Amino acid sequence: MSSATFSATDACVHCGFCLPTCASYRVMATEMDSPRGRIHALKAIAAGELQLDATVASHFDTCLGCFACVTACPSGVRYDQLIEATRPQLNAPELRSPAQRSFRKLLFALLPYPKRLRALLTPLRAYAGTPLQAFARRRGLTGLFGPQLEAMERLLPPLAPExxxxxxxxxxxxxxxxxxxxxxxxxxxxxxxxxxxxxxxxxxxxxxxxxxxxxxxxxxxxxxxxxxxxxxxxxxxxxxxxxxxxxxxxxxxxxxxxxxxxxxxxxxxxxxxxxxxxxxxxxxxxxxxxxxxxxxxxxxxxxxxxRVGLSADFQAALKPLRHDDGSAATAEHPLTLAYHDACHMIHGQGLRDQPRALLRQIPHVRLREAVEAGVCCGSAGIYNLVQPLEAAELGRLKAADLSATGADLAVSANIGCSLQIRQHMESQPRPISVRHPVQLLEQSFRGG
Ligand code: SF4
Ligand code: SF4
Structure with a gap:
């Protein structure tokens, strides 16, 4: 670790204000899996008092990179920069098992390449979203190939021809x-x-x-x-x-x-x-x-x-959305939405009010806030594939939190979050659909 890392960690006064917002700390409850613990480890590594071995690295791997701790920190510690500088070092071969390395290699060879992903998914069209998939999940057959492949299968939605x-x-x-x-x-x-x-x-x-x-x-x-x-x-x-x-x-x-x-x-x-x-x-x-x-x-x-505003024609054309029973939302019976803040939106880009302001332009919608709106859903890129147990716990908490708002719909503007929340909504006593804000705007524009 460099001396720059050391000085960047110096700003941390170990107050712990970031801990309640930290998703990994939330489900693991260990100091080493909190922002404060990881910053402490970085300081010790920089001072030559701790070695970055596989055990220490595993506590950085449990970090979702959600940056909720950056938003929460009163001392302005840039944990986002610290973890970004640390991640490349975690990819050293000796810090992960051969199985972990192979699985990551597979993900990086597949996910960023739509053509390869399409080739893989083509035969799965006969499975995804069918009763066969439901049966395999119900019977636990998807777990036979290990937790990581099971987590991949769990994210597989019905595949549209488009x-x-x-x-x-x-x-x-x-x-x-x-x-x-x-x-x-x-x-x-x-x-x-x-x-x-x-x-x-x-x-x-x-x-x-x-x-x-x-x-x-x-x-x-x-x-x-x-x-x-x-x-x-x-x-x-x-x-x-x-x-x-x-x-x-x-x-x-x-x-x-x-x-x-x-x-x-x-x-x-x-x-x-x-x-x-x-x-x-x-x-x-x-x-x-x-x-x-x-x-x-x-x-x-x-x-x-x-920023630029909806056009006057578009705005004038917006109609109330419909409830599940087909009735249009009204001022007395609005459609309620729970907006899920993706971490890379609220903490990573500082965008919180804009999506909500946009949704409020749809007639007769009312927004409800989840209790833990700023806490990660557990998706976090490939986190729900490489850390499936922690991610599943976070997914369940997020789905429960959104459902408990009593909203008619959850709204998410990040594909990873949407897949994760949909998956865990299935086990909620009151599951609600997850839509992207632009889908709701389009629906409203087309007549609700
Ligand atoms: S990162 Fe910030 S909030 Fe967290 S312990 Fe350090 S100073 Fe406190
Ligand atoms: S980035 Fe998220 S998971 Fe990682 S330490 Fe910060 S709050 Fe915790």
Whole structure:
């Protein structure tokens, strides 16, 4: 550990204010699995009093990287920077078992590559979302292959036909007078596991007077690998993504040379990484400037819509959403929503009010707050796959918390959280559906 790490940890006064917000501490209740404990370990490592061995590393692996501790810390400790600097060191081969390393390798070879993921998922279309899947889960058959493969199976949603093709044109025109020209990052997991979100995002943007540019060759933004400290692969993915936008925008090809007003994304985990392309590529002379320019254009779709405002026509067309029984929401009987703050949105990007303000524009919705709104749901990139037991406990707590609000629907703007919460909603006595905010906006625009 460097002396820079040492001075960054110095700001911690060990007050413990961060502990109640820490997801890993919440389910493990051990000091070493808390932000304060990990900071203490970093100080000891920097001072040469502790060695980063497999046991110490395992306590960093239990960290979800949710950054709730950063928001909670009164002393301004930047734990996010500390864990980001530590993660690459945890990838040293001697710190994890061969089985852990192989499983991670498999995930990093699959998840950031939509084509490979599609090839893997194609035969599973006959299984996902069918009675066979329900039977296998009920009988515990999915557990026969170990907790990690069981966790992967548990996340598998029904697979829509649209998940297997990117059928959007390079440019979707604005409906009505054009207000802005924006790019859209589709996300790799989102486009496969919940393609309806990107459809809704494109429709909502277009209906709000935005021309949407969708580079057809875009791959993963690198969020999955970035959050695990796999920096070389992340840089490769980041530069490829920047290039895919340059091919259709900067170099004047299909979409024309006109610059974009913003690059939008409808998944908070991706947005967080995209906004870090400046620091990620800062050490690469050929990419430093391009990374910074790209990062400066990135905005979450909710952040951008709230910033520029919905168009007057779009707003005027919004109708109340419907309850389960088909009746339209009214002032007396509103539709209640529990907004789930993704960690990479609220703690990672500082966006809390924008999504709520956007949802309030739908007539007759009322927002309800979960008791532990700022605590991680346990998804955290690949956390629910590599730390399945802790993640499952957090998922159950989150689903119960959202359900206990009494809301009609839960709303989540991050694909990982949505899959995690849906999975654990199934075991709730009062399960509620999970939708993306842009899906609700689109539904309201189409008549409720
Ligand atoms: S990180 Fe901040 S809140 Fe947590 S123990 Fe240190 S000073 Fe206190
Ligand atoms: S990032 Fe999240 S899980 Fe990690 S120490 Fe901070 S609060 Fe705990």
């Amino acid at each position: 998940a297997f093709r990117d059928s959007w044109p390079v440019v979707v025109p604005a409906r009505g007078p054009r207000r802005y020209r924006v790019g859209l990052v589709l996300g790799c997991v989102q486009r496969l596991f919940d393609p309806a979100v990107n459809s809704a995002a494109i429709n909502v943007l277009s209906a709000n007077g935005m021309e949407v540019v969708i580079p057809p060759n875009q791959g993963c933004c690198g969020a999955v690998t970035h959050h695990q400290g796999e920096l070389a692969q992340t840089r490769e993915l980041a530069t490829a993504l920047i290039d895919s936008f340059a091919q259709v925008v900067g170099e004047g090809r299909a979409a024309g040379p006109e610059p974009l007003d913003a690059v939008l994304v409808a998944a908070s985990g991706c947005g967080h990484t995209l906004k870090h392309y400046d620091s990620l590529l800062a050490a690469e002379p050929d990419w430093m400037q391009r990374g910074a320019t790209f990062a400066g254009q990135v905005a979450d779709i909710q952040e951008f819509l709230e």
